[in-house]
Amino acid sequence: MKKWVLFFCMLTIVLLLLSGCWNRRELNELAIAMAYGFDKEGDQYLVTTQVVVPSEVASKTTGGNLIPVVVYQAKGATLFEAIRKMTLLSPRKIYASHLRMLVIGEELAKEGISEALDFISRDHENRTDFFVTVARNQKAEDILKVTTILEKIPANQMYQALQTSADAWAPSAHITLDQLIADLISKGKEAVLTGIEKEGPLKVGESKDNVQKIDPPTRLTYTTLAVFKGDRLVGWLTENESKAYNYIHNDVKSTVGHLPCTNGGKVTVEVIRSKSKLKGKVINGIPQIEIDVRTEDSVGEANCEIDLTKTETIEHLEKTAEKGLKDMITKTVAEAQKYKVDIFGFGEEINRSNPDYWKKVKDHWDQEFEKLEVKVNVDVNILRVGTTKYPIMKLIKE
């Protein structure tokens, strides 16, 4: 009996003392942040947060009269300070666990992003699975102030668009925070981030009018990849270079490219599967990288007079494609070597194959990288030609 009384007393005391304090927050006490934008203004950080207005998103409210997000901005000497300062504007504390996007202004990216990343990776509330992008030629705050329509929450629009384009159109890459940090820390690989751009005037973009037009005047669009050296942005890749980067990095899920026909016209092939392998070797103290790319393609569009029923035609197409892809990759590697930025992770590959050699060169790897011998092997297999045999163009002419 006594034992039980004691037990219940203890239970009650524990419940009374601990309840309600520890980390308890109701859903309507949260300002759910979907995107952060980091900029530098002078020596201060400008943080922009896109916060969801839940009542405007949910399906039950028929209105949709208001924009479903609100943007809060604050300046501070450090990021954490700036974010806490937001409570001056926001009725609720910023809750960042569901962050989807982190946009870094180009200016800040050029100055170095390591300071920004420390806060965001150290804070216990943040996950590491959101995408990081760079605002090309503009400030991150402008990107976060553009309204979107299909996905009403702009951060979601950015997230989905990046994911879809990375899956179906090779030149963009969805880099999450943990990946980015791993790349920054690694000596054998430099980081890249996809760029994002606002097209059109901000004045229209930040108002509801923008999404009430069938052709919104201001939109967000992804561009090619930004190249980092250390934690500083040093340049931008072209579209083909971005594509080649993804081929080398084994990040192509599916993409589309065109090949010239022998007698004029173009054939478009869709890459269904792509697999690449990096192999590093050190022969007589000279590092060497071999890139093997193997793709499975299908013909998606044929606008020239070719006969796709013949195996020779297919073989010819495969050869052209192999050559094109090889050229693209080789050129991209050469370009990167020119700038001494190893974005492909060749250094890591050398490290894996010959750690002893790597220890010797890792501190001046960019110089070694410049001289690195890179062999590219491409194997293209065209497996399908679609649902029609002959190009319509050929049939009309006959």
Place this chain on the structure above:
Amino acid sequence: MGLFTKIRKKLTGASSASAQNQNYLKPDPLHPTLQENIQKIKETLGNSTDLMIRKIQIGKNRKYRIGIFYIDGLVDNKTIQKDIMKSLLTEILGTEVEEKISRDPLPLLKESILSVGSLKDIGDYGTFFSSLLSGETVLLVDGCEQGLALSTVGGEQRAITEPVTQTVVRGPQNAFTENIHTNVSLVRRIIKDPNLWMETRTIGRVTQTKVSVMYLKGIADEKVVEEVRQRLDHIDIDGILESGYIEELIQDNTYSPFPTVYNSERPDVIASELLEGRIAILVDGTPFVLVVPAIFVQFFQSAEDYYQRADFGLIRILRYVALALALLGPSFYVAITTFHQEMLPTTLLISLAAQREGVPFPAFIEALIMETTFELLREAGVRMPRPVGQAVSIVGALVIGQAAVEAGLVSAAMVIVVSVTAIANFTFPSFNIGISIRLLRFGLMFIAASFGLFGITVGLIAIVLHLCSLKSFGVPYLSPMAPFILSDQKDAIIRLPRWALFTRSKTTHPRNLVRQQPPQKAKPKPPKGEGS
């Protein structure tokens, strides 16, 4: 326990006084003269008007006076008329027997005159009254210190109907009634084996309720039978109105939300439990028959699991899902939405947050409001008079379903959570396990609101530990899971095909394990020589 002992000590004086009132039970011998007896009987029963006394005279020259006593309404009037009155008054007139009766009436009455099925001698007031009050007719002969009790039990009683609490789609559709004799016969009709043994005792000083212990000799564990006997004999109470009284007085652990005695109103269920080596306790006056020992999984098994094909046995898994939902539904919701928002998918979080906009209470209070409203409705639904039922259910549906959400008192998501929980709670085949789950649900809600998922985990561990510590008549409550019995798994969470269930469950320690021929033989095979 100290508290109870104290109360008992205080009350001992009172209880011994009440025992004094029942001195008629003392074996005072009957008086030889009829008139004296009648006087005393009337006095003892306080001249109750339902006591019927007929005085008749039989034998040569109507020499012997006989008193016939019975309670109106408890007896079958036809039997009294045809088998007692007629035999005594008209059928022996002028026969040889009438001559003989003058010498020693009682043996003759027993052997040659009364054509009633069963009768017994009585010699004292104790047996006199217990026979009289259980519907027997008593004959007292003037000048004899002995009487005869004739079985004339009858009167109005409810017919056998369909079970109300444990329904099946396929399977026998009869249920026990309030009459213990009917109930025993229902079981006997299923198990026609001489090894079906039954012993009856009377429990309850005032109600004198018949309680029968039924078991299959040779299968049931003798030790458990003996334990049941002892626990029943230990009961000293004024009245037994329902088997629940017995259950509470013989169960292993009172301070547990979980029932350790199983009950059923289905004769087929009781028969199957007897075949498993369990012991049934039938109580007069209730259709609910107790079964011991009980184990946890038993409460999630329905009779229908065995009547449909084996794949239907997978439905049991659904019941365990329902168990999880009913136990954890609201607490999980409260924990995740107030402590672990990061665990929700983003879109779900936003939609939940949207529903919570404008709701004035914390999620826990919200859950408490909805749960309490639902419990009120359920209680009203059981308790209210049938004619007003519809009104209450309409109000309930509107209050719970719509008005509360539209008024912004609770969020729609909470209504869904509570409804799912409520429905899950109704899927248990046994009503009493539902009560325990209901109780624990509120407890878990409290710790979920204070400690989040961490609290739920600790709560669940505590529940499992408690379950592990429970025993029902020596059988671990969580068997066959803890202790793990491999051969019993075939009829625990799932049920295997009938041919695979060739041994009885080991949990109840049956003395004979073999249920049927081994599966190799029992499994049906296509006829030989047939082309496929």
